[in-house]
Amino acid sequence: MSEQVIQLPTPGESILETHERILRAGEIVPIELPGGVGAYLAVSHRAAGAVLDDKLFAKHPSNCPALRDGRIPADWPLRALTDAEHMLNQDGAAHRRLRQTINKAFTPARIAALEPRIQQIADELIDNFPETEEIDLISNYTTPLPVRVICDLFGVPVHEQPQLKAWTLTIVSVTSTGAETQAAMAAMGGYFFELLARKRAEPGDDLTSALLAANAENELTDEELVGMLWLVIVAGHETTVHLLGNAVIALREHPGQLARARAEDRWADVVEEALRYRSSVVGALMRYPLEDVTVAGVDIPAGTPTLWHGGVGRDPLRYPDAEVFDIDHEHRDQLAFGRGPHFCLGAPLARLESRIALQTLFTRYPKLVLAVPTTEIEYTVQISTVGPEKLPVRLNSAS
Template identity: 85%
Template sequence: MSEPVIQLPTPGESMYETLERIIRAGEVVPIELLGGVGAYIAVSHRAAAEVLDDKLFAKHPSKCPALHDGRIPADWPLRALTDAEHMLNQDGAAHRRLRQTINKAFTPARIAALEPRIQQIADDLISAFPDSEEIDLVANYTVPLPVRVICDLFGVPLEAQSQLKDWTLTIVSAHSTGEQTQAAMAAMSGYFVELLAHKRAEPGQDLTSALLRANAANELTEEELIGVLWLVIVAGHETTVHLLGNAVIALRDHPAQLARAQAENRWADVVEEALRYRSSVVGALMRYPLEDVTVAGVDIPAGTPTLWWGGADRDPLLVPNAEVFDIDHEHRDQLVFGRGPHFCLGAPLARLESRIALQTLFTRFPKLTLAVPSTEVEYAVQISTVGPEKLPVRLNPGS
């Protein structure tokens, strides 16, 4: 008797528990997404690398017949992610055209110059921590820091930032209906129309203004500019929010590693190991085989929705003692940010703000501990990312 297909997410089970069951089932595993939609997920390093091969898999929804022939309903909640015509869902020349414009604005120098501002945001948030024995680190630090950084970068005023976060949560939540996700997407797109108009009238030093300057020859339409803003602002904070929470849990579960990071200033290595050991990426947006393909011995029919797990770098065939959190692990050839033409352009920003956020937190509160066992932490039920929904900590235990 065959085992039932694993649901992702599985009701009543944390995403990490579900992923552990998937990993035990093989390198490429058939799964059932929301609404009973069949898909595959690649969880080993070699399988994920094949799914990331643009010669084998496409990203545009036109390559998935089920999205157009009625097998996947029009109100499927994940359509807000699969059907969007932004850069992450484009292939080949169409993708390059979008990417080259944002690359002109999203430069390494601009990201590096953000360090003082990120440090200030981290310091300000910590200074505003409530005066109580126990606080929720998610609400007070790991959410507001990446949200404020990315919104500052794009010139989104403080009063609009909580609304953008709320729309994002609706879009990525596994509890949202198709109607709710579409409404959130429409509302967020409407806001970006207003933001672009404002920055045309009153340009500044922010990345939205830089994007408009880079698009002076109007290579991108208004709809495409909105798609760029949606992608970089949503993806630019959501994964980092969960990366920070996951890293704090891993460090407190491995106090010797935390002590080494503090003593040797190894925070960049902490970030790399957190990316490998406890990835916040469940499944990057769908890919679709261009023809029938065999990946790690598993046949995947052409056009089938296929995901790859960001934690594929935890593969024991790739890293010795892969189940151990160790900042001395080798971190070359990590796939958590993808590879090739679609490599995440926000990777340098995620690494920079995570390093600053963790170093600042544990320098200010070197004895910070979890207020509950790590096994009791509740995780957000989302399809694309995973991290703690709440993270109760004691900042100064025993003081």
């Protein structure tokens, strides 16, 4: 690739700054992933729509020659994500076979029934905020809330949840080595095998038990069930953690929009605008063109790793005033959760959690402000998602 290719991450630059450059670099942008692996990243609504077309792009790594012929080495850190044989990396009938099982367990009714529990978790976390002038909202609220919700949903005991979070951070970090990511994947897989055994012996009112019951007809292997647990639990909290952090920053940067949300009970619109304005998903892994293809005027050879950016909502070709945070923006055809057969399974849960979390936080602490300038906030160094690592806030600011 040319000298204009943007490295992800770029040394000496925050990951957020790198993605801001990518969003301004064109509709589909050549990038260099960790380890010097070339890829393309679709950032416009038009380009992302093409990449999400299953007739043009496939998900299974067998469609990427570089993963098979040695051009991408066996110890490439991102192989923990690209090579996993879970639902996200399957196509066609293989994908449908897995998806229909989780769909039977992960029902809209089950998600809607979680609302009281999510509200209870949000209230408990806020009740236990440290009694200090300044707190870190990430460690005290926006991380433990989605972790507890998704782990409660799947029947993971509270004392085992921190280890799942630690493994996840290792797997998604671009600073982890190949050996570290593979070790974390293996350890997490072993944990999920053990969780399945527990739920077979003592089923409960949780999604893991429901998944086992739903699987009676489909005969998925334990390996396939573990892959499903890994995918849904990891994706089910990591993206929401960062979405909440990004939304709090956006609301404090736009106090007029926060005031409207509170006065008009517009929290569902806040969530949709946060998804549009600064989606936590910045590199949805990974698609491969089935043949040489031209996307938004850019030629992409068959099999080239191609990602799409959740920030397509910032596309000025699609959205008027794309750089303005405004809860009145049109949110139809929102691509933050994808499109088609791979549309995010957890979208209803993420929306529900985020609405409750933001409404509860700003109802309890209407004077909450950021304790540092936004330019001083440090962001996670991850390949797929971006959000603040820490978010110092003052809960009862006099300003």
